[in-house]
Structure formats: C-alpha cells, structure tokens
Amino acid sequence: MPAEDLTIDTRLKRLFEQEFGDRVSFAEPLSKYTSLRVGGPADALLRPQSSEQFQRIVRLCLEESVPLTVLGGGFNTLVRDGGIRGVVIRTHGLRTLELQEDRIVAEAGVTHSTLAKFSLEHGLSGLEFAVGIPGTIGGWLKMNAGIPSREMKDVVAAIEYLKPHDGSEVRKLREDLRFRYRELQAPESALLLRAEFLIEMDDPSAIRARQQELLAARKSSQPVDQLSCGSVFTNPPGDHAGRLIEAAGLKGAVHGGAQISELHANFIVNRGQAHASDVLALIARAREAVDQQFQIELVPEVHVMGEDHAPKKA
Ligand SMILES: Cc1cc2nc3c(=O)[nH]c(=O)nc-3n(C[C@H](O)[C@H](O)[C@H](O)COP(=O)(O)OP(=O)(O)OC[C@H]3O[C@@H](n4cnc5c(N)ncnc54)[C@H](O)[C@@H]3O)c2cc1C
Structure with missing residues (x-):
C-alpha cells in the first residue's frame, strides 16, 4: 500500500x-x-x-x-x-484536579487512584464506591461505572466535552445527561474533557474505612492481581453473567494464552502471552454456550476496538 x-x-x-x-x-x-x-x-x-x-x-x-x-x-x-x-x-x-466549594472538578485523565488519594487527603466523601474501579474520569463517565448500589450518574454534577463533529466545547449539567447501565447515552459520542462531582465533607478515617472495606470485598471475589478488563459482559436483567457462564461449564476454560477466570467467570484473564484473538474466541464461546443452554444473549461490557489484521505494507 x-x-x-x-x-x-x-x-x-x-x-x-x-x-x-x-x-x-x-x-x-x-x-x-x-x-x-x-x-x-x-x-x-x-x-x-x-x-x-x-x-x-x-x-x-x-x-x-x-x-x-x-x-x-x-x-x-x-x-x-x-x-x-x-x-x-x-x-x-489531562490531570488537573481541584476542589471547588461543594464539588470536585477533575480532568478526563485523572486516575481512580489519584482521586481516591485526593478524597482521603481533603476529607471528601461521595466517591468511595468507585475506589476499586480502575480507570480515568473520562472512562468512568463514558461507562457510567459503578457497583450495584451506586454509579457515576448518582454523583456527577456536570461535564464538559468536545462535540465530535466540530470540536466545539460544551458544558452540560446532570439534568441534561442520560445514563443507563454501563453507558453514557446522551450526549452521545462526547469527547470528555472534565467532570464535576458532588461531595460532602467527612472524617478522613471514616472515608478510609469505607474505601478499605470495598477494596477487601473486591479482592476476595475478583482476580484483581491478574491482567483483565474487568467484567466482560453486562449482567442480564435479574441474573449474573458470571453465574451463567459458570453454569454453562466454562469457568477456567482456556484458549491460547487467555482463560475464563477460575475465581469469577465473567472475567477473562491474560495468562501472559494472550492475543486479542484468544480473548475474542473465549467471548464467542461464552456467548454461544449461554445462548444454547439458557437462551440468554450476553452483551459485552468491554469495548472491542480496532481491526483483526494490520494493513499490508507495499
Ligand atoms: C479488575 C477490574 C475491575 C473492574 N471493576 C469494575 C466495577 O466494579 N464497575 C465498573 O463499572 N467497571 C469495572 N471495571 C471496568 C473499568 O474499570 C471501567 O469501565 C472504567 O470506567 C474504565 O475506565 P478507563 O479510563 O480505563 O476506560 P477505557 O477502557 O480507556 O475506555 C472505555 C470507553 O470509554 C471511552 N473513553 C475513555 N475516556 C474517554 C474520554 N475522555 N472521552 C470520551 N470517551 C472516552 C473509550 O473510548 C472507551 O469506549 C473493572 C475493570 C478491571 C480491570
């Protein structure tokens, strides 16, 4: 070419x-x-x-x-x-992080660990639920990241973003945002620059205790020490993707360098030498098995991007 x-x-x-x-x-x-x-x-x-x-x-x-x-x-x-x-x-x-009156203002690239540390240092309560959700503010908002009891939509006060079709900058308040499970629906395709989160002041030791409790619960139920992308599928209404994959007999299944986690069947881990194609093969296998056995269509939570093959060079 x-x-x-x-x-x-x-x-x-x-x-x-x-x-x-x-x-x-x-x-x-x-x-x-x-x-x-x-x-x-x-x-x-x-x-x-x-x-x-x-x-x-x-x-x-x-x-x-x-x-x-x-x-x-x-x-x-x-x-x-x-x-x-x-x-x-x-x-x-993009890592500017500030406290402005009743809110945290964080640029899109601020990481979960920086924010957790900042909250602790300043005694800011409200985002403890997200302490173990790895990522950046942009990814958190885009994914409406959360745990069963709380999601980004519950704490975000406003966002600033670029419109993808002309690059213009816009600010929107929480009442103008639309979220659903693991997705910012509107504004669609927003390129997020920063977000504001509502917070309250609290005793740092109480914040630390809540953070530690959540981290400990996570450690016992998820393969946090292995390479993964978190939950591969969203949970279907009234059920859990991990339970269904396990019931279909695929917990621990291996393809090349990838494996369906032995600890939590909704996680796929890279055992060291995996290719994306190995992970994709396990995703396809899990969807097929759950569909055949339970007539439930699993929907990927992980965002799959790019192409299977690189363009050929001339
Ligand atoms: C061990 C582990 C545990 C996890 N536990 C949870 C959990 O409990 N709850 C949960 O919800 N998730 C969980 N996840 C998934 C992940 O942590 C979240 O989805 C998080 O929000 C991802 O953030 P990120 O910055 O890494 O996003 P990325 O993976 O980088 O991106 C995710 C999507 O957001 C888009 N995006 C990122 N930044 C921007 C931006 N600035 N503007 C526009 N689009 C953007 C990307 O294009 C992509 O489509 C877990 C993951 C792991 C590995």
Whole structure:
C-alpha cells in the first residue's frame, strides 16, 4: 500500500510531529496501554497535555478526515490484534484536579487512584464506591461505572466535552445527561474533557474505612492481581453473567494464552502471552454456550476496538 493511502501519510506525520513533538508516536503498540495487555498498534498515538491540545487534535483529525479514538486507562477496552487505524488520543496528560466549594472538578485523565488519594487527603466523601474501579474520569463517565448500589450518574454534577463533529466545547449539567447501565447515552459520542462531582465533607478515617472495606470485598471475589478488563459482559436483567457462564461449564476454560477466570467467570484473564484473538474466541464461546443452554444473549461490557489484521505494507 503506498504511503499516501495510509490514514497517516508522510505529510500528516510531519504535521503532527511539528505540532506535538514528543507527544506523538507512530505504530505505537496499544497492548502497553490496556489492562489486558493485548492488541496491535495505533497508527498514531497522541498524548495531549491540556484540553486545548485535545481540541486541536480533534479539529486536525476532522480537517484531515482521520478517524479518532479516545483511550482512557484502557481498563475496559479490548484492542484487536491488527490495532487501530488513524489517531488514538490517550488522556493521561489531562490531570488537573481541584476542589471547588461543594464539588470536585477533575480532568478526563485523572486516575481512580489519584482521586481516591485526593478524597482521603481533603476529607471528601461521595466517591468511595468507585475506589476499586480502575480507570480515568473520562472512562468512568463514558461507562457510567459503578457497583450495584451506586454509579457515576448518582454523583456527577456536570461535564464538559468536545462535540465530535466540530470540536466545539460544551458544558452540560446532570439534568441534561442520560445514563443507563454501563453507558453514557446522551450526549452521545462526547469527547470528555472534565467532570464535576458532588461531595460532602467527612472524617478522613471514616472515608478510609469505607474505601478499605470495598477494596477487601473486591479482592476476595475478583482476580484483581491478574491482567483483565474487568467484567466482560453486562449482567442480564435479574441474573449474573458470571453465574451463567459458570453454569454453562466454562469457568477456567482456556484458549491460547487467555482463560475464563477460575475465581469469577465473567472475567477473562491474560495468562501472559494472550492475543486479542484468544480473548475474542473465549467471548464467542461464552456467548454461544449461554445462548444454547439458557437462551440468554450476553452483551459485552468491554469495548472491542480496532481491526483483526494490520494493513499490508507495499
Ligand atoms: C479488575 C477490574 C475491575 C473492574 N471493576 C469494575 C466495577 O466494579 N464497575 C465498573 O463499572 N467497571 C469495572 N471495571 C471496568 C473499568 O474499570 C471501567 O469501565 C472504567 O470506567 C474504565 O475506565 P478507563 O479510563 O480505563 O476506560 P477505557 O477502557 O480507556 O475506555 C472505555 C470507553 O470509554 C471511552 N473513553 C475513555 N475516556 C474517554 C474520554 N475522555 N472521552 C470520551 N470517551 C472516552 C473509550 O473510548 C472507551 O469506549 C473493572 C475493570 C478491571 C480491570
């Protein structure tokens, strides 16, 4: 394939290098940036350090008709072995975190651990439920991350985001947002820059106790020390995906380097050398077995991105 047919041709490569210097890399393996540690390369990986840079990248991609994908912590993402065409934005450089009156204001790339530490240091209560949900603020909101008793929708006060079709910045209050189970439904396709969360003041030792209790419960029921993407499927109404997969006899099933966890059947773990294709094969097997035995269609929670095969070079 001639260079000009690739999504990032030589001219565009130079343009990105001129504008973003060492914040851009090409053919960057995404396995380094996802918690499953599988997946092929991004044509270009960009790491903005500010929301202005984020906006500039979005506008450049629109002008140049280059596809754009956003990656937060990669804790709920499965990148296929052929990688992702176009530009992938990794949000980790957007890490401003502030306390403003009754709310925490956090940029999209702030991580769960930074936020947990900040809450503890300042005696801020409200987000303890999310202490063990690995990821970034952008991923949390996009996924409406949570536990059975509480989700992001219960604590978010407002979000700021870029519209994907023109890169303009918008702020929306909680009453204008629409969430459902593990999904921000509206605004659809929002490129999240920051979020505000309602909090209350509390004794740091009480906050720590609540955080520790939740972390301990997680440790005993999930393979937190192994490489995974968390729950692979959403729970069907009135049931649990893990229970169904286990009842279908697939707990511990292996394909290549991937395995359905022996601790929790809704987790697939990378035993070291897995490819995305191994994980995808187990996902297909679990869906087929649960459908055949219980007539229930499992819906993936994990976001599967990219292509099975890399484009052939000339
Ligand atoms: C061990 C383990 C336990 C887990 N437990 C839970 C749990 O209890 N509850 C739960 O809900 N989840 C859980 N998860 C899943 C995961 O932690 C959450 O889905 C989390 O919200 C992912 O955040 P992230 O930043 O890693 O998102 P990513 O995986 O990077 O991205 C997820 C999606 O959000 C999009 N996205 C990310 N940032 C932005 C942005 N700034 N703008 C627009 N789109 C964006 C991505 O494009 C992708 O579609 C668990 C995962 C693991 C590995």
